[in-house]
Amino acid sequence: MLENGDLYFRDVTERDSSFSFRCHTENLITREKKVSTNYSKIIVTEPHHNQPPRIIHRSSRVTASLGHRMTLSCIAQGYPVPMYRWHRTIGGQRILSEVGSSVRQEGGVLIFNKVLRTDAGRYSCHVSNSMGEDRVDMELLVEEPLKVNLSPQLLQLDVGKTALFNCSVEGHPIGSVVWKKDTRFIASNSRVQFPT
Secondary structure, three states: OOOOOOOOOOOHHHHHHHEEEEEEEOOOOOOEEEEEOOEEOOOOOOOOEEEEEEEEOOOOOEEEEOOOOOOEEEEEEEEEEEEEEEEEEEEEEEEEOOOOOOOOEEOEEEEOOOHHHHHHHEEEEEEEEEEEEEEEEEEEEEEEEEEEEEOOOOOOOOOOOOOOEEEEEEEEEEOOOOOOOOOOOOOOOOOOOOOO
């Protein structure tokens, strides 16, 4: 199953056409469950002629949370059955995507077991058979929960001295940092400045 809920079959066989499929879903908050009212079936046919691969399902821009499982998908049709290769663009160079313990490829799906910050970037899926090829580019964005630390928590100064508070923000993406005093926004002026 893909991250968006689509059911993905690789290398279907005649046996797959004997099953009916339904979609079941559950709301994580209310625990309400729903089942699709209709069924789906697979009809398996023998190809009548060779066809170049054509990508029919693709991810274009995918956002993933740091440390979570996610997939990039690129599903193609063609005959002979297309071969899939994944590349990653690093420094303007397309490099064959490394498959290992944290990333694996299953057909046209690249599976990240636990997304790392370094996994963010541009990927391309290249499909080919003896009749031709197709390619799609996609981008993986990795979000990391924000952590904010304000220091010092207490600052005791003599009148006329300079006070400096440091707001340290980690995570991605950081939209903006604003300062408030007693729930009101602070504007930069001759007394208050926001060093970058």
